[in-house]
Amino acid sequence: MSIIAVARRYAEALADVAINAKKAEETDRELLILSELFARNRELRTMYSSPIVKRKDKEAVLELLIARLKPGAITANLLRTLLQHxxxxxxxxxxxxxxxxxxxxxxxxxxxxxTASPLDNSQQNMLVAELQSITGKKINIEYKVDGSLIGGAVTRLGSVVYDGSIKTKLKAIQQQLKTAE
Structure with missing residues (x-):
């Protein structure tokens, strides 16, 4: 089973527990902090992925981490379960x-x-409204700037990409000209 499939199972179970306990926001904040800690600390990641490090040593470090960061019971139990598995x-x-x-x-x-250049607030608001009307859902947008697009925008909604950039249109024209020769 792929790591994404495994992660999705843990995530669904964790969401059930956190929502039922009315601790979803707390759990989210704690996991964000912990995942950033693991991302920044290569030794920590290496230790927990290594079969050479003894389980009791891994448990001891985890318990120190839990004692120091003081996460809620849901997060602490998740960490212990992840270590166990x-x-x-x-x-x-x-x-x-x-x-x-x-x-x-x-x-x-x-x-x-x-986009090729930053969008102002009114453009961002119009884009959010348009995407919400298309999807029928709330939209949370991360804006990026890439000058190589020349103009237009590339919008990614989940796994769907809408490419309205001038760069892509120029490449398509270039390809058509090459095949016409």
């Missing part, structure tokens, strides 16, 4: 899937919009 080094993937699951349950769609 040799998945703690995949915390970043599990957190990402947890975020997706929470967004899905709240009717939120993540979007990424890349």
């Amino acid at each position: 040799h998945r703690l080094h995949n915390l970043d993937v599990i957190y990402r899937e947890f975020r997706r699951e929470m967004d899905r349950r709240q009717g939120i769609v993540q979007a990424e919009v890349t």
